[in-house]
Amino acid sequence: MKIDFQHQQSAHCENGVTSNLLRYYGINLSEPMVFGIGSGYFFSHMPFYKLNGMAVTSFRVWPGLIFKRVTHRLGISVKRYKFSNPVKAMQELDNLLEKGIPVGMLVGVYQLPYFPKEYRFHFNAHNITVFGKEGDRYLVSDPVMEHLETLTHEELRKVRFAMGTYPPSGRMYCITGIPDHIDIKPAIVQGIRKTAKDMLTIPIPMFGIDGVRFLAKRMRRWPARLGEKAAILNLGQVIRMLEEIGTGGAGFRFIYAAFLQESAEILDQPWLNDLSREMTTIGDQWREFAVMAARCFKNRDKGLTSYDQLADILLDIADREEKVFKQLRKVSLT
Amino acid sequence: MKIEEVPQDKGYLIEGRISDLNYAVDKNGHYTSTQSKGWQPKNEAMTMAWEVVYERAEEVRRQVLDGKLSPIAFYMELNVMNVSILASYAGVSGWKVKRHLKMKHFKKLKPELLARYAAVLNITTAELVDAERIRRIEFKHED
DSSP: OBOOOOOOOOSSHHHHHHHHHHHHTTOOOOHHHHHHHTTOEEEEEEEEEEETTEEEEEEEOOTTHHHHHHHHHTTOEEEEEOOSOHHHHHHHHHHHHHTTOOEEEEEOSTTOTTSOGGGOSSOOOEEEEEEEEETTEEEEEOTTBSSOEEEEHHHHHHHHTOOSSSOOTTOEEEEEEOOSOOOHHHHHHHHHHHHHHHHHHOSSTTBHHHHHHHHHHHHHHHHHHHOHHHHHHHHHHHHHHHTOTTOOHHHHHHHHHHHHHHHHHHTTOTHHHHHHHHHHHHHHHHHHHHHHHHHHHHTGGGTOOOHHHHHHHHHHHHHHHHHHHHHHTTOOOO | OBGGGSOBOOSSSOTTTBOEEEEEEOTTSOEEEEEEOBOHHHHHHHHHHHHHHHHHHHHHHHHHHTTSBOHHHHHHHHTTOOHHHHHHHHTOOHHHHHHHTBHHHHTTOOHHHHHHHHHHTTSOHHHHTOHHHHHHOOOOOOO
């Protein structure tokens, strides 16, 4: 069985899966639109939550939220699954494919055979769409790949039940119903407001704008607290999270800028264009941060890393993002 | 980022198969998306991550050859795992895995458990117990 599914590459996996699934049901939303409506933009730095034994720094919301929010805000009904039994998980997938339903799912990249070997860390929040099965091979639309891929039953089972931080546990999701009329304008406003609210008001210092400042503060103390070597590893981890395959902190800022630009036209509110430009500048600053950090890796034996300087960039970024979201929070339909 | 600034620094991505999609502004200030072959800072972060893995593996290799640690400890490092990840893949409890990382306990492992570890570590049982193989393995990743 094979579903007529159109694969389009995207910068970030969950945006891509959501956008591809929606397109299959006749709803054309660009990747930035999905990201914006789904309030994908976020920041968190969580010292207690570890990946490779180091704090997790994330530039987006928790996996699964983008899909959930976009469909909810557009009035689309969905069904989500989670399994403890791999056999059941594969059976349920087969049942859905049999009915001609493309299925989005969460997988780990560690055993994903078509990924470059170097990228295969134990990272469990990757999204793909499975839309058919030919013999033993599942047809896979992976949004970060340029073309379609396939996975055998065994390979797919393995990646769906990867282990480590945040195991995917066979999570999958599909669209079950589309309303007759879809109005994206209120959805855009809701999406922006939610992002602005989360970035500005969560009263825990690890999240949102405060999270950026929190990271800056901790970063300054890394060399003294952890020693030069562990400090540079932590910095490397931040950069890898910042610019991981298909995703990326700076990348997300540019996607958001693209979203604001598109929204300015759809809502007929030109002031959003100014904020889009500001967001582009912020994205460039994140890139600058990454370039500087990378220079530190190269000179790591010489101990020239200036964590203070890096932290200062972060503080500057935090101030700018704060200004943007304070304005965005006031967005309305009129 | 302007469209002409989209980095094309070849690194670990595979050309024609996997690339990074970047959003950037064109001459008229409109956002479009374009493919990128990779970006230097990202490549360097990746290189460093692997260097660290190999550094640790080298240290463990020394201890394996000294007869202190077991081959499982070595291949665990090579597979970028830690005790908890290995334990959950192998279906063995963490404290047992910790024991099996020591040569003393490794030597007493039953064949079926060895096979289970080997499968998780992507090698055969024969390869797992082959000390010569550990001595020979070269660390490399494509640059």
